Amino acid sequence: MNLTLDIGNTAVKWATFEGRDLKDCGYGMPNELLKQAERVLMCTSGNELSESLLAETPHAVSLQYGMPLPIEIDYKTPETLGADRVADACGAVSLHPGEPCLIIDAGTCITVDFIDAKGVYHGGAIMPGLRMNLQALHTFTAKLPLIDLEGVKRAPVLGRSTEESILAGTLGATLLALAGYVALYKGKAPDLRVLLTGGDAENLMTPGIGNGWEHVPNLTLIGLNEILTYNEK
Numbered sequence: 001m002n003l004t005l006d007i008g009n010t011a012v013k014w015a016t017f018e019g020r021d022l023k024d025c026g027y028g029m030p031n032e033l034l035k036q037a038e039r040v041l042m043c044t045s046g047n048e049l050s051e052s053l054l055a056e057t058p059h060a061v062s063l064q065y066g067m068p069l070p071i072e073i074d075y076k077t078p079e080t081l082g083a084d085r086v087a088d089a090c091g092a093v094s095l096h097p098g099e100p101c102l103i104i105d106a107g108t109c110i111t112v113d114f115i116d117a118k119g120v121y122h123g124g125a126i127m128p129g130l131r132m133n134l135q136a137l138h139t140f141t142a143k144l145p146l147i148d149l150e151g152v153k154r155a156p157v158l159g160r161s162t163e164e165s166i167l168a169g170t171l172g173a174t175l176l177a178l179a180g181y182v183a184l185y186k187g188k189a190p191d192l193r194v195l196l197t198g199g200d201a202e203n204l205m206t207p208g209i210g211n212g213w214e215h216v217p218n219l220t221l222i223g224l225n226e227i228l229t230y231n232e233k
Contacts, residue, residue, distance in 0.1 A: 005041075007044040
């Protein structure tokens with residue numbers, strides 16, 4: 001059994017696999033599964049939790065620069081490339097081999113990454129996440145409230161209250177920016193697949209903009225397992 005972990009800035013997500021078959025997944029630290037798994041691969045920003053896990057679990061490995069990958073990296077500074085972006089790209093190639101993919105990962109930050117039909121990762125963009133934008137407006141102004149995204153499914157185009165105006169200027173603007181990126185890359189690859197993942201992905205699945213975007217909640221974990229599988233050869 002393979003166990004993969006995505007240790008982010010705000011949450012820990014895990015999945016178990018037999019071969020390439022995803023068996024189970026969840027949130028929080030899976031302490032019992034850590035003991036049972038034959039192989040454990042994690043991606044992390046290098047926080048205290050991941051450091052203690054590596055120290056206490058000898059067979060656990062953190063995805064690092066230089067590890068053999070099932071994709072080719074064409075990036076000016078591959079040593080600075082985030083492990084989650086690498087894992088997402090490997091997951092996309094695993095799910096859609098031979099197809100160009102654009103990955104939108106909506107977490108603390110939002111990343112947009114392009115992989116061509118030959119499985120070559122070319123880079124992309126990093127922008128503030130939805131909650132980071134909302135927090136910034138609240139923190140750096142005297143009167144703007146902190147808006148909760150819970151239950152928000154549609155961004156208003158015309159804000160007719162302060163709350164709606166904030167959503168139009170954060171969620172709405174983010175959606176328009178992402179739609180622009182999709183249009184740009186579809187100009188390069190008309191058969192482009194758009195994969196959406198991350199904790200805030202559901203807030204970006206707005207009718208009229210995200211039509212045709214494929215929601216893959218476990219993309220990072222699938223990609224980590226693909227790297228484990230590749231390194232078993």
